[in-house]
Amino acid sequence: MKVAGVPYRTLWMADDAVRVIDQSRLPFEFATVDLRSTADAARAIATMIVRGAPLIGATAAYGLALAVREDPSDFAIEAASRALLATRPTAHNLAWALDRMRAALAPVAPASRADAAFREAAAICDDDVAQCRAIGEHGAAILRRLARAATGRPLNVLTHCNAGWLACVDWGTALAPVYRAHDEGLALHVWVDETRPRNQGASLTAFELAAHGVPHTVIADNLGGHLMQRGRVDVVIVGSDRTTAAADVCNKVGTYLKALAAHDNGVPFYAALPASTIDWSIAGGEKIPIEERSARELTHLTGLTDGGGLATVRVVPVGSPVLNLAFDVTPARLVTGLITERGVCPATGEGLLGLYPERLSR
Amino acid sequence: MKVAGVPYRTLWMADDAVRVIDQSRLPFEFATVDLRSTADAARAIATMIVRGAPLIGATAAYGLALAVREDPSDFAIEAASRALLATRPTAHNLAWALDRMRAALAPVAPASRADAAFREAAAICDDDVAQCRAIGEHGAAILRRLARAATGRPLNVLTHCNAGWLACVDWGTALAPVYRAHDEGLALHVWVDETRPRNQGASLTAFELAAHGVPHTVIADNLGGHLMQRGRVDVVIVGSDRTTAAADVCNKVGTYLKALAAHDNGVPFYAALPASTIDWSIAGGEKIPIEERSARELTHLTGLTDGGGLATVRVVPVGSPVLNLAFDVTPARLVTGLITERGVCPATGEGLLGLYPERLSR
Numbered sequence: 001m002k003v004a005g006v007p008y009r010t011l012w013m014a015d016d017a018v019r020v021i022d023q024s025r026l027p028f029e030f031a032t033v034d035l036r037s038t039a040d041a042a043r044a045i046a047t048m049i050v051r052g053a054p055l056i057g058a059t060a061a062y063g064l065a066l067a068v069r070e071d072p073s074d075f076a077i078e079a080a081s082r083a084l085l086a087t088r089p090t091a092h093n094l095a096w097a098l099d100r101m102r103a104a105l106a107p108v109a110p111a112s113r114a115d116a117a118f119r120e121a122a123a124i125c126d127d128d129v130a131q132c133r134a135i136g137e138h139g140a141a142i143l144r145r146l147a148r149a150a151t152g153r154p155l156n157v158l159t160h161c162n163a164g165w166l167a168c169v170d171w172g173t174a175l176a177p178v179y180r181a182h183d184e185g186l187a188l189h190v191w192v193d194e195t196r197p198r199n200q201g202a203s204l205t206a207f208e209l210a211a212h213g214v215p216h217t218v219i220a221d222n223l224g225g226h227l228m229q230r231g232r233v234d235v236v237i238v239g240s241d242r243t244t245a246a247a248d249v250c251n252k253v254g255t256y257l258k259a260l261a262a263h264d265n266g267v268p269f270y271a272a273l274p275a276s277t278i279d280w281s282i283a284g285g286e287k288i289p290i291e292e293r294s295a296r297e298l299t300h301l302t303g304l305t306d307g308g309g310l311a312t313v314r315v316v317p318v319g320s321p322v323l324n325l326a327f328d329v330t331p332a333r334l335v336t337g338l339i340t341e342r343g344v345c346p347a348t349g350e351g352l353l354g355l356y357p358e359r360l361s362r
Numbered sequence: 363m364k365v366a367g368v369p370y371r372t373l374w375m376a377d378d379a380v381r382v383i384d385q386s387r388l389p390f391e392f393a394t395v396d397l398r399s400t401a402d403a404a405r406a407i408a409t410m411i412v413r414g415a416p417l418i419g420a421t422a423a424y425g426l427a428l429a430v431r432e433d434p435s436d437f438a439i440e441a442a443s444r445a446l447l448a449t450r451p452t453a454h455n456l457a458w459a460l461d462r463m464r465a466a467l468a469p470v471a472p473a474s475r476a477d478a479a480f481r482e483a484a485a486i487c488d489d490d491v492a493q494c495r496a497i498g499e500h501g502a503a504i505l506r507r508l509a510r511a512a513t514g515r516p517l518n519v520l521t522h523c524n525a526g527w528l529a530c531v532d533w534g535t536a537l538a539p540v541y542r543a544h545d546e547g548l549a550l551h552v553w554v555d556e557t558r559p560r561n562q563g564a565s566l567t568a569f570e571l572a573a574h575g576v577p578h579t580v581i582a583d584n585l586g587g588h589l590m591q592r593g594r595v596d597v598v599i600v601g602s603d604r605t606t607a608a609a610d611v612c613n614k615v616g617t618y619l620k621a622l623a624a625h626d627n628g629v630p631f632y633a634a635l636p637a638s639t640i641d642w643s644i645a646g647g648e649k650i651p652i653e654e655r656s657a658r659e660l661t662h663l664t665g666l667t668d669g670g671g672l673a674t675v676r677v678v679p680v681g682s683p684v685l686n687l688a689f690d691v692t693p694a695r696l697v698t699g700l701i702t703e704r705g706v707c708p709a710t711g712e713g714l715l716g717l718y719p720e721r722l723s724r
Contacts, residue, residue: 027679192682194660196558196582199677206682217683220558220660222583222616226652226690229618254584256591260622290588298556298582301663303675311673313665315561317389320554320568321579328588 001165001179003030003211009170010055011062011125013118018062022049023166027207028304035059038067038080045087045094048198052167053241053277054128057093060084061124064101065117072113077105089289090250090327092242096276097124125169131274131341132171139177139237139272139339140184146234146268147186154215155181156234158191158224161252162204163239163272173239173272175208177339182214190216191233193224195252197298197324221254225261236262237339240273245359247332247347248285253325259334271330271347272339278352280359285329295322363527363541365392365573371532372417373424373487375480380424384411385528389569390666397421400429400442407449407456410560414529415603415639416490419455422446423486426463427479434475439467451651452612452689454604458638459486487531493636493703494533501539501599501634501701502546508596508630509548516577517543518596520553520586523614524566525601525634535601535634537570539701544576552578553595555586557614559660559686583616587623598624599701602635607721609694609709610647615687621696633692633709634701640714642721647691657684 001008011020017034024047025031033049035041041063044050050059067080081098088094104120105113147155163174171179181188190209195201202218209216219227227233236258242250249255249271262269282288299316316322335347345351353360363370373382379396386409387393395411397403403425406412412421429442443460450456466482467475509517525536533541543550552571557563564580571578581589589595598620604612611617611633624631644650661678678684697709707713715722 194558194678196556196584202678202682206679210679210681217685218660218678219685220583220615222558222614222619222690223685223687225618225622226615226687229648229691252584253582253588256587257584257619257623260587260626261619264622286591298580301665301675301677303663303677305673305675311667311675313663313667313673313675315663315665316556316564316580317568317572319572320564323579323581323585325585325588328584329591 001170001208001212009125010050010166011058011169018066020044020050020059021166023051023204024049027203028310035062035066038063038083041066042083042087045084051200052162053091053093053239054132054168054173054274056088056091057097057276058121058125058128058169060094061097061101061121064098065114065121068105068117069114072110077102088291090241090291092279093276100124128169128274129171132168132173132176134341135173135272135274135339136171136176136180138343139270140180142270142339142344143177143181143186143188143235147188150234154187154189156189156191156232158193158227158233158236158258159205160193160201160238160255160258161195162200162208164205164208166204166208167239173274174237175205176272177237178214179212182212188215190214191224191227192216192218193221193254194218195254196221200252224258228261228265228267233267236267236269238271240271240277241327242288243271243273243278243338244282244285244288245278245280245352246283246349247335247338247352249330249332249335249347250285250288250327251330253328256328256330259330263334268336269334270337270339271335274341275356283349285331288329290328291326293324293326295324298322298324363532363570363574371487372412372528373420373531380428382406382412382421383528385413385566386411389565390672397424397428400425400445403428404445404449407446413562414524415453415455415601416494416530416535416636418450418453419459419638420483420487420490420531422456423459423463423483426460427476427483430467430479431476434472439464450653452603452653454641455638462486490531490636491533494530494535494538496703497535497634497636497701498533498538498542500705501632502542504632504701504706505539505543505548505550505597509550512596516549516551518551518553518594520555520589520595520598520620521567522555522563522600522617522620523557524562524570526567526570528566528570529601535636536599537567538634539599540576541574544574550577552576553586553589554578554580555583555616556580557616558583562614586620590623590627590629595629598629598631600633602633602639603689604650605633605635605640605700606644606647606650607640607642607714608645608711609697609700609714611692611694611697611709612647612650612689613692615690618690618692621692625696630698631696632699632701633697636703637718645711647693650691652690653688655686655688657686660684660686
C-alpha cells in the first residue's frame with residue numbers, strides 16, 4: 001500500500017538488513033528500523049515496532065534467517081526459534097512461521113542454509129501478500145452484497161484494532177476487503193475503534209485509511225454497541241491472532257464485546273484471517289494463552305504536543321494498580337463467518353474443514 | 363467522603379459562593395472553584411468541572427438560587443432554568459432539580475425567594491446524600507449475599523465510569539454499596555473501567571477508591587468481557603443518567619457492552635440510582651437524547667509528565683474525523699435489578715412501580 005504516494009510493504013530487505021516500518025512511532029512519525037540480528041527481530045516483535053499476527057510471523061521468519069546467516073547449525077536454529085517464540089504468546093502465526101522455516105531448513109546442508117532461509121522468509125512474505133489479496137476478494141464480495149441492502153448511503157463497516165496492511169506484509173486481513181471494495185468504487189465508511197490501551201485503531205488503522213483515502217471516523221471502543229443499536233453499523237470485520245479448530249476467534253481485547261453487540265443487533269460479524277492463523281491443535285478458545293503486557297501501556301500515552309513534538313503523559317493515578325491483558329476470545333457462536341484466502345465459511349469446525357479438507361485426514 | 367483525611371462533599375456554601383471540587387483537574391490536582399452566578403454554574407456543568415447525574419442536579423439547583431439572589435422575578439427564574447437545562451441533554455436529574463426548585467419558589471413572594479431558593483437547593487443536596495446512603499445499604503446487602511458464594515477470596519465488583527461520591531453530593535450511587543460493604547469489613551475488589559474518552563474511571567473512580575482504601579485495579583474498557591468469561595467478575599454495578607419508566611438504563615457510553623457481557627456470562631448486572639434519575643415520561647430508552655460532546659475529548663489527553671507538570675497530547679491523527687457520543691442505553695432485559703433509595707427491584711416497569719406506587723395513580 002502507499003504512504004504519501006510511495007508503495008510500501010511493512011518489511012523488506014535493504015542491503016544486508018531486514019528493514020521494517022517502526023509502528024510504535026506512527027501515526028506522528030514515519031520511520032524505519034533495520035534488523036541485523038535475531039535479537040533485533042525479537043526486540044522488534046516484543047516492543048511492537050512490528051505487530052499484527054501475520055507480520056509477527058514474517059518478522060520471525062526473517063529473524064531466524066538472520067540467525068542462520070551467523071550460524072547455520074541445528075543448535076543455533078533451535079536457540080533462535082526459542083528466543084523468537086518467547087516474544088509474544090498469543091499470535092499463532094509466530095509458531096507457524098518458525099515451524100515452516102525449520103521444516104524448510106532441516107533437509108538443507110548447513111553451508112546452503114542461509115540462502116535457503118532468506119528464500120523461505122521471502123516466500124512466507126509473498127504468500128502472505130497473496131493470501132491477504134485473496135481475503136480481500138472474498139471479503140469484498142460480502143461487502144458488495146451487503147451494500148445492495150444499504151442503498152443510497154455508504155456501507156458502514158466497524159473494525160477493532162489494526163488488521164490492515166500494517167498488521168501484515170501488505171493489504172491486511174480485516175481491511176483487505178475494505179481496500180478492495182473501495183478501489184472498486186463501492187461507497188463505504190469505516191468506524192475505527194480507538195483500541196485501548198495501545199490505540200492501534202486511532203494510530204494505525206486511521207493512518208492507513210487516511211493514507212488510502214478511505215472515509216472513516218475514529219470512535220471510543222465504548223461507542224460501537226450504541227452505533228449498532230441505532231442501525232449505524234452494517235457489518236463488523238476484525239482480524240484474528242489465533243483461530244481454533246472449532247472457530248473460536250482470539251483477537252485484540254474488546255473484540256468479544258463487539259461480537260456480543262453485533263449478535264444482539266443482528267449485525268453480521270466476520271473474522272478475516274490467513275490459514276497461518278489457525279491453530280488446528282486447539283478446539284476451544286479458553287486454552288489460548290492470553291498475553292499480559294506492561295501496565296505502562298494503560299497508564300501512559302504518547303502523543304503530539306501543541307508545539308509539534310512528542311510527549312508522554314500519565315493518565316492513571318500513581319497508586320492505582322493496573323491489569324493489561326491484550327487479547328480475548330470470541331466464541332464461534334457469535335461469529336457469522338470466517339474469511340480466509342480460500343473463501344468464506346461458517347464459523348464452525350465443519351466450516352473450516354470444508355475450506356481445508358486436507359486437515360480431515362490427520 | 364474523605365480526601366487526605368478531610369471530610370468533603372462535592373459542593374458546599376463558602377461565604378456567598380457555591381464552592382465545588384474541580385473534577386476536570388483530578389486525579390492530579392485537588393482544587394476547588396467558586397460559582398458566583400448562574401453563568402458560572404452553567405459553565406461548570408457544561409465543561410464538566412462538576413459531572414455525574416445527581417451532582418449535575420444539585421449544581422443546577424444552586425445555579426438557580428444564584429440567579430434568584432440577583433433577580434427573584436418569574437422571568438429571571440425561567441431564563442436561568444432554560445440556560446441551566448441547556449448545559450447537558452441526557453442526565454434527567456438536571457430537569458428534575460430545576461422543576462423541584464421552580465415548584466418550591468412559585469408560591470413564595472419575590473422578596474423571600476432568595477432565602478427559599480438556597481434552602482431548597484440545600485434540601486436537594488441533603489436528600490441526595492440520604493438517598494445515596496440508602497442505596498448503599500440496599501446494595502451492600504446484595505454484595506454480602508454474593509460474597510457468601512465467593513468464599514475465600516474478595517468479591518470482584520466491576521464498575522464503569524464514575525458513579526461514586528464525586529458524581530453525587532456524597533457516598534455515590536454505584537459505589538455507595540461498595541463503600542458501605544467495605545466499611546463493614548467485607549473483602550472486595552473493584553475492577554475500574556478506564557472509561558474512554560474522558561477517563562472518569564481512571565481519573566475519578568480510581569482516585570476515590572484509593573482515597574478510601576478500597577482495593578481496585580484499573581483496566582481498559584475492552585477487558586471486562588474477558589474477565590467475565592474467566593469468572594473474575596462477581597457483579598457489575600453502574601450508575602444511571604436517566605432510567606425510563608420501563609427500566610431501560612441510560613448511562614455512560616460502553617455500559618451496554620458490559621451489560622451484554624454480564625448477561626452472556628451469568629454475572630449479575632445492577633444499576634444504582636436515586637428516584638430523581640427516573641424519567642417517568644419515557645418508556646423506551648431509544649427516545650433519550652444522547653449527548654454529542656467535543657471531538658477533543660477523544661483526540662486529546664491530559665496527564666502528568668515525568669517532570670511532574672500537566673501536559674496535553676493529541677493521540678488521533680489530525681486528518682481523521684471523530685464521533686464522540688457520551689451515553690448509551692442498556693435495555694431493561696439485560697439488567698438484573700435496580701438499586702434505589704427505596705430498595706431493590708427487578709428492572710421492569712412493574713418493578714419500579716412496586717417501589718414507587720404513588721406513580722400508579724398518574
